[in-house]
Amino acid sequence: xxxxxxxxxxxxxxLTSFPGQPISPNGQSWWSDVIGSAPDRKxxxxxxxxxxxxxxxxxxxxxxxxxxPKIDWTLVPLPDKQSEEMPPTIGNYPxxxxxxxxxxxxxxxxxxxxxxxxxxxxxxxxxPVETPKDGYTILSGLLHSIKLxxxxxxxxxxxxxxxxxxxxGVPDLAINRLSKWxxxxxxxxxxxxxxxxxxxxxxxxxxxxxxxxxxxxSQKYQKDLEQKVLPSIIDELLSMAHxxxxxxxxx
Numbered sequence: 001x002x003x004x005x006x007x008x009x010x011x012x013x014x015l016t017s018f019p020g021q022p023i024s025p026n027g028q029s030w031w032s033d034v035i036g037s038a039p040d041r042k043x044x045x046x047x048x049x050x051x052x053x054x055x056x057x058x059x060x061x062x063x064x065x066x067x068x069p070k071i072d073w074t075l076v077p078l079p080d081k082q083s084e085e086m087p088p089t090i091g092n093y094p095x096x097x098x099x100x101x102x103x104x105x106x107x108x109x110x111x112x113x114x115x116x117x118x119x120x121x122x123x124x125x126x127x128p129v130e131t132p133k134d135g136y137t138i139l140s141g142l143l144h145s146i147k148l149x150x151x152x153x154x155x156x157x158x159x160x161x162x163x164x165x166x167x168x169g170v171p172d173l174a175i176n177r178l179s180k181w182x183x184x185x186x187x188x189x190x191x192x193x194x195x196x197x198x199x200x201x202x203x204x205x206x207x208x209x210x211x212x213x214x215x216x217x218s219q220k221y222q223k224d225l226e227q228k229v230l231p232s233i234i235d236e237l238l239s240m241a242h243x244x245x246x247x248x249x250x251x
Contacts (some may be wrong), residue, residue: 142248
């Protein structure tokens with residue numbers, strides 16, 4: 001079990017869709033159809049087939065990006081969001097996932113949604129800790145298949161995929177549950193230029209437990225996913241992501 005006295009913070013949330021064919025960036029109204037208003041910024045690059053639209057959403061910056069061959073909806077911290085204690089975040093887990101969910105559902109229910117072959121939910125979660133040992137102690141309660149020694153460990157990183165058969169009713173559809181776990185140290189750097197030359201001053205080192213999730217439908221499924229099942233698949237992806245955060249690396 002995880003340490004619930006300190007909340008998980010969200011660094012980023014992402015929904016990725018893989019269309020079954022190349023999509024033109026011209027004439028797309030996905031942003032306004034989903035959000036209900038025009039984006040703050042829009043960029044189209046016809047030669048590369050890229051479309052970028054973005055604007056403020058909830059407590060972060062929502063970005064719609066079409067890059068052949070995928071479409072990403074991503075929620076990230078605002079550009080001016082800074083913290084002396086840890087990397088920028090957009091809010092607490094699970095509240096920010098719940099805020100992002102309406103965007104995903106509105107997207108897959110659009111009448112002009114392109115055919116989708118694969119879909120994925122991703123997120124990065126952070127938990128501040130005082131020492132690396134504290135971080136490894138938290139991970140020891142989440143990574144059940146390996147034995148950790150918090151007193152003797154450094155530079156630990158763990159990645160695993162535990163696929164499951166989808167319960168959505170789509171025949172032969174598997175879902176990849178890719179997760180990455182680690183403890184990360186970071187510190188601020190202040191550089192000044194004066195008569196003595198360039199001087200670099202480093203702040204105190206701080207630590208975070210970091211989880212990166214990528215829950216996605218398997219690329220082995222070669223057919224287009226029926227649009228009517230996409231909302232239930234998103235619910236399934238999100239449920240599996242919740243399970244990993246709340247229960248750890250379970251089968």
